[in-house]
Amino acid sequence: MLAGGTLAAVTLTGAVALGAAVGETSIPVETVLKTVANRLWAAGYALDPIDEGIIWNYRIARALVAACCGASLALCGAVLQSLLRNALADPYILGISAGASSGAVAVAILGLGSGFLTLSLGAFAGALIAFGLVALLALGAGRGPAAIILAGVAGSQLFNALTSFIVTKSATADQARGIMFWLLGNLSGVRWPDVWLAVPVALAGFVLCQGHARALDAFAFGTQSAASLGVPVKRVYAALIAAAAFMTATMVSIVGPIGFVGLVIPHAARLLVGVRHGVLLPASALIGAAFMVAADILSRTIIPGQVLPIGVMTALVGAPAFAMILIHRPVAR
Numbered sequence: 001m002l003a004g005g006t007l008a009a010v011t012l013t014g015a016v017a018l019g020a021a022v023g024e025t026s027i028p029v030e031t032v033l034k035t036v037a038n039r040l041w042a043a044g045y046a047l048d049p050i051d052e053g054i055i056w057n058y059r060i061a062r063a064l065v066a067a068c069c070g071a072s073l074a075l076c077g078a079v080l081q082s083l084l085r086n087a088l089a090d091p092y093i094l095g096i097s098a099g100a101s102s103g104a105v106a107v108a109i110l111g112l113g114s115g116f117l118t119l120s121l122g123a124f125a126g127a128l129i130a131f132g133l134v135a136l137l138a139l140g141a142g143r144g145p146a147a148i149i150l151a152g153v154a155g156s157q158l159f160n161a162l163t164s165f166i167v168t169k170s171a172t173a174d175q176a177r178g179i180m181f182w183l184l185g186n187l188s189g190v191r192w193p194d195v196w197l198a199v200p201v202a203l204a205g206f207v208l209c210q211g212h213a214r215a216l217d218a219f220a221f222g223t224q225s226a227a228s229l230g231v232p233v234k235r236v237y238a239a240l241i242a243a244a245a246f247m248t249a250t251m252v253s254i255v256g257p258i259g260f261v262g263l264v265i266p267h268a269a270r271l272l273v274g275v276r277h278g279v280l281l282p283a284s285a286l287i288g289a290a291f292m293v294a295a296d297i298l299s300r301t302i303i304p305g306q307v308l309p310i311g312v313m314t315a316l317v318g319a320p321a322f323a324m325i326l327i328h329r330p331v332a333r
Helices: 002-021 029-041 049-083 096-108 119-141 145-170 173-183 192-211 213-219 223-228 233-255 261-273 277-301 310-328
Strands: none
Touching: 002 029, 002 049, 002 277, 029 049, 049 192, 049 213, 049 233, 049 261, 049 277, 096 119, 096 145, 096 173, 096 233, 119 145, 119 233, 145 173, 192 213, 192 233, 192 277, 213 223, 213 233, 213 277, 223 233, 261 277, 261 310, 277 310
């Protein structure tokens, strides 16, 4: 256990350091570490003020948020795939991504909130509204996994249609381009205030989900079997789905919808560590964090002088990876 925690800490530290070092202008990892030492412990290393400013004010914050986002989405995907017993479940199956998109569009294009709501707050509000609608629909339809999935599909289609309607009817060409960039995932505007939001949410969500790891193992045999083993099914369902919804809504409000992370990473983790959630959840979070940082590095360097939306990179890498996982481990009939 101690060795695993040490490995995870080293991997995350290395990923964040690499994310801060690699970019449009490469900066040595040693400079990154000295910058952190200067800022946190007043180490007094003599560094170029420009390099130090780029690392501390921009790249480290961006890498930390990318890691939190990847870990949270992968963790939510692993939890929902187990709870709903559906290999295609991901954090956006609850309609959160579509609702966040509608909220962001309403603020950016319609001016909802009269300047009091930022794009992120609008996205967060839209995500929670969509989740509330999906939850009510699922409760009315029977509360089971199938009802949640179908309600999520209906909610996603509704809010996606609303987003398209607003963009088509009211957006200028510049507004439409900006919104489309955000809808593909965007870390360009991430700064330290976003870190202070993303890190606590990711840590709290991980602790809550990890605390229910044994209950998730029991759900592999179905809700009735879980109940016979003493698992409080309704309470666990409510707690984990609410946690997944809150984590996803927070991350989407910061960086926009980013696909494939919550779908692919849990399957990759199962191939590596098995299906026991005590190990699967930490592995999913760790792999998701490293994957998102790597995708962010690629998005900034693959085309010189241009930054691609990070959602493009996760899809370009995630889709072939998912195909390879399916070939290696076919879905049971």
